[in-house]
Amino acid sequence: MKFQHENSYEVAEKIKEKKVAILPVGAVEAHGPHLPLGTDNFLAERLSEKVAERVDAFVLPTLPYGQVWSLKNFPGSINVSNESLTNILVDIGESLFRQGFQIFALVNGHLGNAVALKEAARKLYETCPKLKVMYLFYPGINKVVNEVRETPSSHGTYFHACEIETSFMLYLALEYVEMGKAICDIPVIPLSADVTPTPWEEFTQSAVLGDATLATKEKGEKIIETSLDNIVKLIEEVKGTIK
Template identity: 70%
Template sequence: MQFQFENSFDVKEKIDSSSIAILPIGAVEAHGPHLPLGTDNLLAERLSTELAKRVNGFVLPTLPYGQVWSLRNFPGSINISNHSLINFIVDIGDSLYKQGFKTFAMVNGHLGNGTALKEAARVLFEKCPELRVFYFFYPGMNKAVAKVRETDAAHGTYFHACEIETSYMLYLAPEYVDMERAITDIPTIPISADVTPTPWEEFTSTAVLGDAKLATKEKGKYVIDIALDNMVKIIKRLSE
């Protein structure tokens, strides 16, 4: 169910029946020559839609901007602060709580949002104690990715416009992928990037962290389906 297309006369009864709100959260940032700036928004939106079908939830309008400090200097990137993102999410969660929702699930399409989402969830935990809050970022993906990846990861945590994220797009939003422009760029990321602020232009000029040419729809489906199953199980188990 798409929340923004409901009307005020009917929505209260539907909230009482469902009580699950799902918020896609993405970002606008560089994703190489073969993926659009809104890749993270598309992935969050389409994953949220599939999740809503399985848990009978509402999909809220996408929150399309994220914390993209590391890529903020690349053409097309739009960065907002963690502080702004936290406040925005807390306000949304508080409104949902007052409307009668019992579960607020954030489906995140951008790794850089993780710190803000976790902090917002903690604030809501104190402010709205009866609201169950989740912050999902492809739960279970690491083990699944290890089974389909053909190249070593450029970094232990980061994946971006690479074999994996491009595979996600080929599965969830293939019409926005231009595989003829996919490239291979496996940068050497210094260990210092894990312990001090490091703009990505210091180690990549493309924002691609891997071999996008190896992406396939099948790889994307394998990982996404596992992540989706995990989200459904978590929501159903903890929202009862």
């Protein structure tokens, strides 16, 4: 259920009933020639809607800007600082708590947001200790990703506009994918990129980290449904602790 479609006269009772607010958190950044700048927004929003159906929650309007420092110099990328992102998430969380929500689930579509989401959750733990805050980025998918992947990962931690993320889009937001423009670009990412600030243009000109031509809807469905099951389980476990 979409929160912004509600009216002020009726929403208070529905908040008491549902208890859970889901916030899709995305980003605007380069995703190669075949995916849109808003890829992370579409993924976070569509996944959030699936989660909400299964846990009977409200989906808040998508927060569309993220920390994209690594890709900020690519055409179309819009970067906000970790501090700005953290502050707005804390403000939203405190407002939701005042309204009566008990669980604030952040469904993240962009790994670069992880630091800000975790920091916001920690701040809310101090200011609103009764509000359960969860930061969720495709939990528990490593095994299934390794099962369906046909090419080695460019990096041990993140994926981008590649076989995996393009498969996500083919499953969740097919209408925004131009597979005829998909490319294979497997850059060599230096170890130093993990230990010092490294703009991505130093190792890729496309912002694609893998073979996007191998993406399929079926791969995306298998991975996303695994993640969805895990998110639902995590939220239901937290709901079970609320008195």
